[in-house]
Amino acid sequence: MIKLNDKTFTCPIDVSLHFINGKWKILILAHLHRFEKKSFSEIRDNLPGVSEKMLTQQLKQLEGDGLIEKIELSLKPYRVEYTLTDLGKSFAPMYEFLSQWGIQYLKENDIDYLKDQELYK
Numbered sequence: 685m686i687k688l689n690d691k692t693f694t695c696p697i698d699v700s701l702h703f704i705n706g707k708w709k710i711l712i713l714a715h716l717h718r719f720e721k722k723s724f725s726e727i728r729d730n731l732p733g734v735s736e737k738m739l740t741q742q743l744k745q746l747e748g749d750g751l752i753e754k755i756e757l758s759l760k761p762y763r764v765e766y767t768l769t770d771l772g773k774s775f776a777p778m779y780e781f782l783s784q785w786g787i788q789y790l791k792e793n794d795i796d797y798l799k800d801q802e803l804y805k
Contacts, residue, residue, distance in 0.1 A: 686698070686699060703749050703751060703775075704775070706742065708731060708734055708738060708739065708742045709742050709745070709746060710779075710782070711731055712727060712731070712739075712742060712743065712746060712752075712766075713746070713751060713752070713768065713772055713775060713779065714779045714782070714783070715727060715730055715731075716752060716766060716767060716768045716772065717768060717772075717773070717775075717776055717779045718779075720767060720768075721755075721765045721766065721767040722765065722766055723763065723764065723765055723766075724739070724740075724743070724764060724766070727739065727743075727766065743766060746772070747766075750769055750771050750772075751768065751769060751771055751772035751775070752766050752767065752768055752769060752772055753766070753767050753768075753769050754766055755767065
């Protein structure tokens with residue numbers, strides 16, 4: 685067993701999954717990897733089905749874990765951008781692997797994933 689920050693993990697994979705658990709975190713990180721920086725609304729618009737409450741919670745957790753940085757652009761109107769930290773960028777091989785695996789799977793099943801690429805702004 686591995687003890688880290690008052691939590692117990694079974695193995696190094698368990699530690700890694702702690703940072704990206706849940707449906708939205710890995711997608712948020714992958715979008716920031718691809719686009720470098722995004723506003724809250726841009727992230728929300730690229731994640732159909734996520735509620736604002738859930739997105740806010742996931743962004744706070746990612747920021748607390750040191751994977752993303754929140755940059756305040758203005759107070760009135762309140763505008764922020766999110767970007768990956770060096771720690772968040774270190775997950776890049778995983779984002780690339782998951783993307784390539786998904787593309788290969790879609791191709792093998794004759795699914796045209798390119799027609800929906802305009803969703804990712």
